[in-house]
Amino acid sequence: MAGSPALSQPTGLRAWLLSPEPASRWQARLGRFYLGWRSFTRNPLAVIGLGIVVLLIVVALLADVLAPYSPVVGGDLRTQRLLPPSETFWLGTDDQARDILSRIIHGSRITLFVVVLVSIIATPIGLLVGTIAGYLGGWVDTVLMRITDIFLAFPRLVLALAFVAALGPGIENAVIAIAITSWPPYARIARAETLMVRNTDFIAAVKLQGASTPRIIFGHVIPLCLSSVIVRVTLDMAGIILTAAGLGFLGLGAQPPSPEWGAMVATGRNYLIDQWWVAAMPGLAIFVVSLGFNLLGDGLRDVLDPKAAK
C-alpha cells in the first residue's frame, strides 16, 4: 500500500546501483548485490562476523609472513619450554618450546582447508539430492530421502570416528568424514524449498516453454534454494570447525607436528593447571572463528532468507 514515493534521492554511484532501470545485466546484478550489502551492514554483529572470517582468510594466506617463528621447529628445550606470554612470545610457548602464536597462525590454514573442503563437498551433494527429490517426487523422493534419513541418524562425531578408524587418521579423511555427515540437513532444506516452488506458476511457465527437467532444476529451482542452504552452511561452519578440532583432540585428525588447533588443545591438556595458555590460546582461536561464522550466518540469513529471520 504505497502512497507517495520515498523521499530521499540518492546520487552518484549509489544512484547507478539503485537505478530502477538498469542498463545491463551487470548493473542489475550489482544493484541487487548492493541492496543486500546495505541490509547486511545494518547489522553490526554480522559485520563483526564477516571481519573475523576475512581475518581468518588473510591470516591463512599470509601465514609465512605473519608468523614470527617456525610452527614446527621449537626453540631451546631447556630454556624456552612452556614460557608464559611475554614480549618475545606473545602467546607463550608449548612443551616443545614452539611459539604458540606462530602455530595458531599456521593452524588457521588447516581450519580454512577443512571449512572450504567440507562446504565444497557437502553443499552440492545436499542441494542436488534435495532439489531432485523435491522436484521429481514419487519414488525418487522416497528413496533419496530415506538415504538422507540414514545419514542423518548417525551422530556426526561417531561416524567420523568410525570413518577415520577405517581409513586411518589424517586431516583429509577427517574432512571426508565430516562432509558425508553434514550434507543431509542441506538436502532437507533444499527439498522443503523445492516443494514450495515446484507448483508455482513460474515453474509451470518454463515447463510450457519446453524446458527439460535438468534445465528447470539447475536454472530455476536451485537458485531459489541456494540462499537458504548457504545460510545453513555458514551457520554449520562453527560445528564443523569444532568437529575437526574434536577429531584433532582425539588424535584422529591432523597428525603431529601439524599445528591443528584441536590437537594443540589436546597437548595443552597436560599442563592445564600451571601453564593454562598452552591449551587456552588455541581454544580461544577456535572460539573466535566459530563465533565469527555464526555471526556471519545470522547476518546472511537476515539478508538472504527474510522469512526465517524471525
Place this chain on the structure above:
Amino acid sequence: MMKPLLEVEDLRVRFHLRTGIVEAVRGVSFQLGRERLGIVGESGSGKSQTGRAILGLTPPPGEVTAKRLAFDGIDLLTASRRTLRTLRGGRVSMVMQDPKYSLNPVMTIGEQIIEAYQAHAKASRAEARDKALAMLEAVKMRDPGRVFSLYPHEVSGGMGQRAMIAMMLVTDPDLLIADEPTSALDVTVSMEVLRILDELVAERGMGLIFISHDLKLVSSFCDRVLVMYAGRVVEELEARNLREAKHPYTQGLMRCLPTLADDIRPLPTLNRDPSWAL
C-alpha cells in the same frame, strides 16, 4: 441532524520504512451516520489502511494521526487500550476479505461465535449458544445446528464468509467495516452474501463502511461513495449520482470496465494525471 456515528478528520497513516516515509493515507475526512458508505479505490489507494486505522489495526511500523477520529463521541486516538478492546468486536466489527484466513482453523464455527459473543456480553453458555444459532440462521445457513459444529475448512467460501458475518454481528455492533468482503467469492455467491449483509444492516440500523475496488458493486450497494486515489479522497458522491461523477479519475474508472451492454474497443484507459495525487 443526529450526531454522526463516526467522525474522521484529516486521517493520516504513515509507514516509516528503511527507504523513507511512505504515507498510505493522506488526510482523509468524512462523517458517517447510520448509513452505508462505500470506499472505492485501486490497489495502493489507501482504502484498506483507512478501514484498519479506524479500528486501530494499522500494522507496525505504521503510525496513525488525525485531527479527530471519534466513534460515537469517544476519541479513538486517546482512548485507553481497554476502551478500545471493548469497542473493537463489540460495537465496531470488521469483516475481512478471505474467511480462510480470518477464522480460527482449529475451533468450530459455533465455538468461535460463542467466544466472540461472550467476550463482549455477560451471558451464560446456553444463552450464548442460542444466540449463535440464531445468528447462523440470520445469515441464512440452511442447517444452523450442523454448521455450528463444523470446522472452517469443512465449509465453502460463501458459507465461511457468512459465518464470519454471523460472528461479527453477534454482538450487535453499531458500525461494521467490511473490507472487500466478497472479492474471494464467486459472483452468484457474493450476491447472496451481500443480500444477507444488506438485510442485517437495514434491520439493525447499523452504520456500514464497505471497502472495495469494484465501483459498480459499491455504487449499487451503498448510499454514498468515497473515491480514493493515492491516499486521498478525490471525490465524494451519492451512489445513485455516480453517472454524474465530476472527477476524471472516477469517470475513468467507470468507463474502463468492459460491459455487456455495449462493445467499445479499444476500451478507454485511464491517463493518470500526476496532479490528482497532489
Place this chain on the structure above:
Amino acid sequence: MLDIQNLKVVFGTGRLRVEAVKNVGFTVKQGEAYGLVGESGSGKSTVLRAVCGLAPITGGRVLVDGKEVTTPRSKDFYRTVQMVFQDPYASLHPRHTVDRTLSEPLAIHGEKDAEARILQALKEVGLGPSFRFRYPHQLSGGQRQRIAIARALILRPKVLLLDEPTSALDASVQAEILNLLDDLRRRMGLTYILVSHDLAVVAHLCERLLVMRHGEAVEETAADALRSGKAMSEYTQSLIQASQGFTRNPSQPTYAKVG
C-alpha cells in the same frame, strides 16, 4: 485450429477421486477467440491446463492443428501453444531479470538473435528497452503481466491460452491489458482461449464462449447473443444478473436513512 472432443480430467483415485472435467468438447477456428466462463470449481481452468499438459487427459482427445497432442508434449507443441497465467506476481521467477525470463524460451528452442527478439517482444507489449534488466519486484502488476505476455509470444505461437489474465489487476490496468490482447490478436492472427469468471471480459475479447458449471458444459453461445440476451440457460442468466452489480429485492423492507 483447436479441437477438443469429450475431454475428461480426473484427479486422484479412490476416495480422493475428483472428476474435474466431464465430457467437455468445443472447437476453435484459426484466429478466433473462444471463452470459457464459470465460477470456481467449474473446471474451466482445468480444461486449459489439460490442453497444455499441466493436467492429465483422462479421456477424450485434444487436437491442435488437426494432430492429436502427445503426452509428454513435444517441443513443437510448445512453439504452437503458449499460456499466460492469472497472477503476474507468481508467474515470473523472482530472481530472474526480464531479460533472463525472455531469453529462456529462446535458449530452450535454440533460437538465434536473442537480443533483437527480446527488444522486439518488449516493444510488442508496449514496454521500452529500459525494462529489459529489471527484476519483477521493480515492476507493477500490469507491467509484469505484459512481460508474461511477451514471454508467451516470443516463440511466435499460434494459440495463446489465457487463464484469467486480468483478474488480479486493477480495473484501469485490466482495460490496458485487454486492449493489448485485442490488438495483438488482430496484428498476429492469434487464436485465443480465454478463461474467466467475468462475463463482460469474455464477451469483450471473444466471439464465442462456453459456460461451464461443476465440470460440465452448460451452454455454448456467442458474445452477441450474450449482449442481446437471447437464447440462454437459466444459469447463464443468473451469471449475467450477478455481473450487473447488486440489486435490492423490492419486497424487502426499504432502508430508512437517519441523519
